[in-house]
Every structure is written in C-alpha cells, then in structure tokens.
Amino acid sequence: MLSQSDFWRNPEGAIKRAYKEMDDEILEDVAGSRGGSTAVTAILIDRKKLMVANVGDSRAILCGGDGVKQVTIDHEPNKEKQVIESRGGFVSKKPGNVPRVDGQLAMTRAFGDGKLKEHITSEPDVRIEIIEPNTVEFIILASDGLWKVMSNEEAFDEIREYDDAQEASQVLIKEALARGSRDDISCIVVAFGWS
Incomplete structure (x- = not known):
C-alpha cells in the first residue's frame, strides 16, 4: 500500500506502483483472466502542476481559451508493435477490423486480461503539464466509448458553454449514446474554477 x-x-x-497494485488486485480475481479495463487519472498539485496517467485508450484532454490539448497516449497495437513482438506476442489485423495483440485485444496496455499479460502491460504513461491560471477551463477524462464517436474538438464544443462539470459530463455521455456508441462510456469533467 x-x-x-x-x-x-x-x-x-x-502512480506507476498504484497502477501495478490495481492490476495485481484485478488479476487475483477470476474475472481478471477473462477481461480487462483501461484507465485515466489526473492529480492537480498546488493548482499548477497536473499529473495525468493512462493505460489503454481512456483519454484526458485539457480545454480552454487556446483550444484542446490531448495529454494522454492511446496505447494502440500499431504504435507499440515492436514492444509486443519483443515480448513474444504479435499484432494482427483482419479486414474491416482494428489491429489486435495476439489477434484479441485492441490495446497494448490494460488492467487484467491475464491471458495476454506476457505481451501487454499495465504500466501507465505519466505526463506532467504545467497549468497557468485562467488558460485551462477544464479537463475531460473519458473512456473510449466517448472517443470512438467524438473527436477531442467535438467534445470541447459540446460542453464549452457549461459551467456545471457534472452537467457537462452528462451532456457528453448523452451525445455519445446519440451518436451510436456501443462501447462503455465513462466520463468525468473537472472544472478548474480559477476565479
């Protein structure tokens, strides 16, 4: 602990140890060998240093007067193919489908997925962003159910006029459903509220 x-x-x-401990907990559970999950987390320190970590395709974007900035990396098989192959795995793509690790998982990093754990990892990418007051209005943290049907810019446009962060996250979820998202949709909007 x-x-x-x-x-x-x-x-x-x-943060990396916390992600590892979470993965270990999930793998101890029977479900950990049959399925997995992605994650994104953010910690704001002293109202100026933002630490963002992610595993998989859960994503964080900063939104403000200067537009949108993605601060996470989607861990897709094509981007980390050499790493997967160095661990003894492979990346394949069937026509009409996305690249997959060992023909199964569309991510190279995830919690759980015990059957693929030799070839994938739960180690997050950790990014540090220095935030200037009044330049960033909010951060959106969401799973791929949102990002598969909406670009970063579209998500910002949907909620840029909202003051209430909870209402903004509900608007994004409803819009993703309206656009036909069939994947899990988790979404949190955090307003910085500088004033």
Missing part, C-alpha cells in the same frame, strides 16, 4: 510520503518523494513512481 502506498503512503502519502511515497507520493511526495516520487510522484511518478508512486
């Missing part, structure tokens, strides 16, 4: 002092000594290492 990580302590607060672990985090302050080495924030990036603490």
Whole structure:
C-alpha cells in the first residue's frame, strides 16, 4: 500500500506502483483472466502542476481559451508493435477490423486480461503539464466509448458553454449514446474554477 510520503518523494513512481497494485488486485480475481479495463487519472498539485496517467485508450484532454490539448497516449497495437513482438506476442489485423495483440485485444496496455499479460502491460504513461491560471477551463477524462464517436474538438464544443462539470459530463455521455456508441462510456469533467 502506498503512503502519502511515497507520493511526495516520487510522484511518478508512486502512480506507476498504484497502477501495478490495481492490476495485481484485478488479476487475483477470476474475472481478471477473462477481461480487462483501461484507465485515466489526473492529480492537480498546488493548482499548477497536473499529473495525468493512462493505460489503454481512456483519454484526458485539457480545454480552454487556446483550444484542446490531448495529454494522454492511446496505447494502440500499431504504435507499440515492436514492444509486443519483443515480448513474444504479435499484432494482427483482419479486414474491416482494428489491429489486435495476439489477434484479441485492441490495446497494448490494460488492467487484467491475464491471458495476454506476457505481451501487454499495465504500466501507465505519466505526463506532467504545467497549468497557468485562467488558460485551462477544464479537463475531460473519458473512456473510449466517448472517443470512438467524438473527436477531442467535438467534445470541447459540446460542453464549452457549461459551467456545471457534472452537467457537462452528462451532456457528453448523452451525445455519445446519440451518436451510436456501443462501447462503455465513462466520463468525468473537472472544472478548474480559477476565479
């Protein structure tokens, strides 16, 4: 179990250990070998340093006066093909489908998925963004059920006029459903509220 002092000594290492511990917990459960999940997390330190971590295709975008900035990487098989192959796996693509690790998983990083764990990892990418007051209005953290049917810019456009973060996240979920999303949709909007 990580302590607060672990985090302050080495924030990036603490986040990576927390993701590893979560993966271990999921894998201990029987369901961990049959399925998996992606994740995105964000921590704002002293109202200026934003740490964002992700595994898989759950994504975070910063939105504000300067537009939209994606601060996570979608861990797609084509992007990390060499890493998968170096672990003894392969990336394949059937016509009309997306590339998949060992012909099964459309992600190279995920929690769970025990049957593929030799070839995939749960280690997150961790990014640090310095936030200037009043330049970033909010951050959207969402699963691929949103991003498969909406671009980063479209998501920002849908909610740029909303002041209430919870209402904004509900608007995005409803819009993803209206656009026919068939994947899981998890969405959190965090308003920075600088004033």
